[in-house]
Amino acid sequence: MTTDRKLLPMLGHTRGNRSAATCHFKCGNACAKDVCNVSGNAYFRDIADSALSRRALLGLSGVAAAAVVIGTETVAAPHAAADFGGWGQGGGKLPFRAIAPVERTADVVTVPSGYDWAPIIRWGDPLFKNAPDFSLTRQSAAAQAGQFGYNNDYLNILADRGNARSGVLVANHEYTNEEIMFDPAWYAENTDEARRIAMAAHGFTVVEVKRRKAGQKWEYIRGGKRNRRITATTPFAVDGPAAGSELLRTKADPRGRRILGTLNNCAGGTTPWGTIISGEENFNQYFEGTGSATDARYGIAAEPSERGWEKVDPRFSARNEGFENEANRFGWIVEIDPQDPTSTPVKHTALGRFKHEGANIRIAADGRVVAYSGDDERFDYVYKFISKKKYRPGNRPHNMTLLSEGDLYVARFTGDSPAAEVDGSGGLPEDGNFDGTGAWLPLVVDGVSKVAGMSVEEVLVYTRLAGDKVGATKMDRPEDVEPNPVTGKVYIALTNNTNRGVGSNAGPDEANPRSRNRDGHVIELTERRHDAASLTFGWSILLVAGDPAKSESAYFAGFPRDKVSPISCPDNLAFDSRGNLWISTDGQPGTIGYCDALHKVDLTGPQRGRVRQFLAVPAGAETCGPVIHDRDDSVFVAVQHPGEGGTFAEPLSLFPDYVPARGREKRGQAFAPRPSVVQVYRTDAGRRGRHGKGSAPHESGHDGGRGR
Template identity: 50%
Template sequence: MPESAPRRPLLPLIGQVGGGRSRATCRFRCGDACFHDAPNTSGNAYFGDIFTAVLSRRNALRAGAVGAGASALGLGSLGPALAEPENGGRNPRLRFKSVAPNSEDKVTVPEGYDHNVVVRWGDAVLPDAPEFDFEDQTAAAQEKQFGYNCDYVDFIQLDDDRGLLWVNHEYTNEKLMFAGYTDGTDVEVEQILVSMAAHGGSVVEIERIGGTGGWRLATGERRFNRRITATTRMELTGPAAGHELLRTGQDPTGTEVFGMLNNCAGGKTPWGTILTCEENFNQYFVGGEGVAEEDKPALKRYGIKVEGDTRKGNRRFDRAEERFDLSKHPHEANRFGYVVEVDPTDPGSTPRKRTMLGRIKHEGATTRVTSDGRVAVYMGDDERFDYMYKFVTAGKYRKGSRRHNMTLLDSGTLYVARLTGNSPPEEIDGSGRLPSDGEFDGTGEWIPLCSATESFVDGFTVAEVLIHTRLAADAAGATKMDRPEDIEPSPVTGKVYAALTNNSAREPGQADEPNPRGPNKFGHILEIVEDRNDAGAETFTWNVPIVCGDPEDESTYFAGFDKSKVAHISAPDNVTFDDRGNLWIATDGQPGSLGTNDQLCAVPVEGRFRGELRTFATVPVGAETCGPFITEDNLTVFMAPQHPGEDGTVENPQSTWPDHRGYPRPSVVSIWHTRGKKVGR
């Protein structure tokens, strides 16, 4: 067996459910979504795959994309052109030795690399933050300290040795935060307030460790540091702002909301602001059984309970703030599920929920500049059988004009994806077996849902499209996908990559070419090439370069690369790229699907090493791999091990990482090569 692809040990699959997440993760992150029917009950076909003669069009589009590649615009280093790959040309190859699969309670990195903890739950963010006291937590203290859990990570360089780290705080696990925690009405209100304060996001100033790729919390003045929580004042903007469906007794204008919830992934705009995305907001609300009957279908489509005891198993934020009880404030839930724009360089600025980007369980919002200077935003809706979206601004990006650019996300066109396979339907049987043409591929289109002034969906106004986006996408005939999470364009090629995490609920007869396995326990990666390689295009071709799982499983596929030379991977979640265009993939669910800790993998997606996947790092017991982010100089990988020891309790911890003092603390780490090389070299 090659050294680059160590095989996994056989480990017991304890406490795992659904697509591989732990039982506690399902409970605290998404409100046990996998234990309920999928909210999408639309009649949309599982394959918009009427077998047509699309091969000539597909090939023509690909030829056009190749010709346009050198001149197409992309995000890259937030400049106007796609980045040029260096030290690898058309055949970039990863040079590190794969980390062996394991179940150890630590972060492991390849030989020749080192890592450190940059910031952990409870560390001081604001200057007057008290020292973290696990035994005596208060909401007042937590509002000034680094929040719980850490998903999306971004970095803004200030100079050679200082920068700003943005981190999402997706959700809390009170069983690991408070000794003796019990669900229900006997939870102390102060504990609920601590949890609310531990949600949101943090901006922390960090500094380089010597001349290395390692980073730590900055000392001295930290004027940019900021905490955003579930109670921070925010502004609703865009065409839906002020609509009656967003008005409440607290906010009769429908333009002001407090807090953001369950922020998962995100992105960065060309003008340097952070886009942080609300995902599983549904689990925070009770009282759905008491809303008007005509409002229940829309709530149910977003996974909000509208019958039975809606308080059972809920976080009970309503006991701290009445607005989380829909029987008393029926529109409050409509004010969550958005992309929130935050200016990390202005700690006094008001975060803005951009309604023009739609209301879904947003997994991410990554950007690319179109050929005519507008900005495209790619988004996934992380639910079984839900959709992929794109938004394209009406106005053009102006470099250096912050005031103008901060208006761009309030006007444009919102799209949803429809994909068509080019193989006969009978060749897609749910087994993962390749069709006769040797590839899962086809064509697609971005279906317009609305502009800022016009709805393109019959029966929906513009505001209704943006508030009930899932229902509008159902009506438009979008393609049901296997939990679309991060969707990100390569800064080198402009191709777009989507992580489809898994879908154990997809039956064999529901498999289609873009989702070729049923059930899909391990997930897959989708590659999209837009017409003329232009982010503003409404048509594209697509293929599935990686069908995840154990390489020894015949249903897996690694772009045709020799599977005896690749590492295993399951549950792809977030993605990023290095400066040569290699795809880096964070996983969420490997303990339950492959029996090993989650990991950060990397794989070339161009050239003769396309598909040679290797494991760069693994995270501690029970943790999910989050982030990741690679700095522009390619000297550092930031990775966020979220929810270590998730299935444990304070009394019976399953992880004590990173401090090994009796309880775990979700943290962000930096990883670098000890000889100063770029990561992956």
């Protein structure tokens, strides 16, 4: 295995300092390829003069929507912790002094003073009593199938009812980094086995956890009764209107109702009935396509796949007879039951097929379930599913059928400012806000296709094409879409889109106001009458991300620019018990030069828009799956791809064990960076308030911090 241009075609072409390895292994070099959405559908500029007023859409009954207007002055933000908001809970239960941003080369985990961190579980940790201990030099597919997978992304800790000392940890495993997982010499002689190991390292882990009492550190239980690995070969059931469709049938599954495995699972959510749902995102990179128009719309290349899995499993090539539809069997929302290791996970076709970042649920006023999801691609769309049946509290078997049947919609955003005032610079329109109204455009309603020329099955299997036809708004990589459990407002992370306004691509609009949008933004969406089942909404941009010291267009809901932490590339979203927004990032090293991080954002009162950085992850890593258990004084994150961009011989990170380079061989065991789930917790000193105003954040790493 090499790291030359053949392996990493983005070498020399990445944005800023983004790793070429990230582009290759995470999304199959998407930025090096043509934009998937070349449709000519209408978008914001074409529908700016909506006949419906913002007030009518929101159903505000004469009560004006609140707006914050800021002046024109821009102030460079000095990068010192004292300027990032200082002390104060800001409506939350985790008081902390914001840390300063951490330089992108620092191989440390940085948390506020008064807090510490520890890994709960790491890549390769054995889940079962008969699973072998992890060995970097003695890996096998069979061993990996019994161990914690690679590149953990979505995460949750579910405490058992009535017992705060036990529960389960659930994480999905998005993709693999072969360049730092395997010794190149071994890989060259064992390439097929390495591919099988990678297949076993994808999917999900469910593992039991325990702690001494509430508020203390969790530990995973080897051999727990609910422990489970789901991989790229685990059988999944298929349900919903497209189950059994000819578009899903293959030689291995002539009925189109049983799919092996799940791929590239990114974000996710926990349902009100306690199951886990997750999205299959960049699945295209695993397949060799045929060059068809539908393949092109999903980014499936008519060439050997990025990972070469078709060399060990024929279903990964559409050129193999009988497997022409295999790629259609990925790109779905999947649901697993973390309490029952014998249950069959499900792929839900009613929610449509695209590069789901994840899905998150609200209960509508009439009891129906509403699931929001973003399609993580440049110029793709935001979707909403509304179940046919209603949620029944306490009736888990019934509730586990709610995602099997319902209506599917896609979003159109309309701004309320003249198009001339949205010039691509990111400067605010004259009314002082990027805002407007929107509508959920029907794709499938009451079991009937609402897209001309497409059947229900075609709409659900080729959902992107359906969105093109109805004129959905082309967005800047909509990733996590999360409803606030306290206020009901919905937040959309738009990570970035450096192709906005370039060449023949769609130009800026009020919902995506910056050309060459490197830093991304966050939209706040309010459903009409605050009902999740509404088909109209109001929206405004909460944050236009960036480093205020370098970007005059960075905007923080009107909060002073010199009092915020710099933030770029918003990815996963979460909320604390009081409804404050927490944002994890994916790409800050390449845009603003700092390690990826987790930030807290106040949403109400005079502090609205205040961004404060809570932690930073090590060099090469991404911050994923934040979970905020502020009642337990804990924050959890999945530290994904630490050391990405390095090599097996010369790792950029030694997280989380921080074994010194000279000690990487110990009793025959080699060491490498290992993606891990991390718990950040308040120390006794933190609970007593001993971390004074001028104290420094706590760092742990191999460059002088305390090793672990």
